[in-house]
Amino acid sequence: MTSKKLSAGTYINEGIGILGGTFDPIHLGHTQSAEAVANELGLQEILLIPAHIPPHKVSPELVPHASAEQRAAMVEIACQKSNIFSCDLRELKRSGHSYTIDTLKELKQQYPEQSLYFIIGMDSLLNFTTWHQYQEILSLCHLVVNTRPNYSVDVLNDETKTLLSNCQTTDIRELTLFDSGKIFFSNKCFFDISSTHIRQHLAHKKGYNQHLLPSISEFIHKNKLYR
């Protein structure tokens, strides 16, 4: 049993939410969409896991601008005022590419009794079948997909469509009946924010951005990032 009913329609889900990312920089689209997932599913805890080397961002035009340590420092700042977020640095401590399968195996060992909910945006779902051992990933966690502007299920490849026809559920209770293997779409929030746009904005304005926590803007300013 991984959930407790409190009152009509209110659940505490004892599972753990996980949001992995490049976080270059972390922005309100990350934190607010993850908070919306926590509210919707009743999750009390979300691990923010900065990637050391994000596997799909190794070509020169995609490689992160800030160092792994700077990206992680910004994630730690974002966690400071939150009751549900904590920053997990395990990918920074591992060498090589930050494969999600390795992270989930470690987390499952650490939390054998709890279901894991890996949160991704729609852009990540579009290429999910290219992730390292994606089927094994689904044997260790549920996937929770946040919709994002400009990314639609209409352009999913056939493999992902098949995956969805086998694994998608619209029933939150079903997530708590299974330990892993379900894909759930969270449509509660829609944030037209990306790190790319924020970096472009900062490069021109060298100032603050409304989609960043003020404390993150300060860190960026102090460290002269994204100029």
Ligand SMILES: Nc1ncnc2c1ncn2[C@@H]1O[C@H](COP(=O)(O)OP(=O)(O)OP(=O)(O)O)[C@@H](O)[C@H]1O
């Ligand atoms: N605005 C958003 N709403 C929902 N999910 C998001 C949003 N921005 C990013 N995500 C998701 O958060 C995870 C980490 O994203 P990432 O750190 O790459 O941010 P990004 O804004 O997509 O960055 P970039 O523009 O540099 O590619 C991914 O699964 C991504 O889909």
Ligand SMILES: O=C(O)c1ccc[n+]([C@@H]2O[C@H](COP(=O)([O-])O)[C@@H](O)[C@H]2O)c1
């Ligand atoms: O394991 C993989 O093959 C894999 C491929 C692409 C992305 N991921 C993970 O997905 C999360 C979001 O990635 P990104 O590149 O959008 O920041 C982050 O935790 C990455 O490590 C993982």
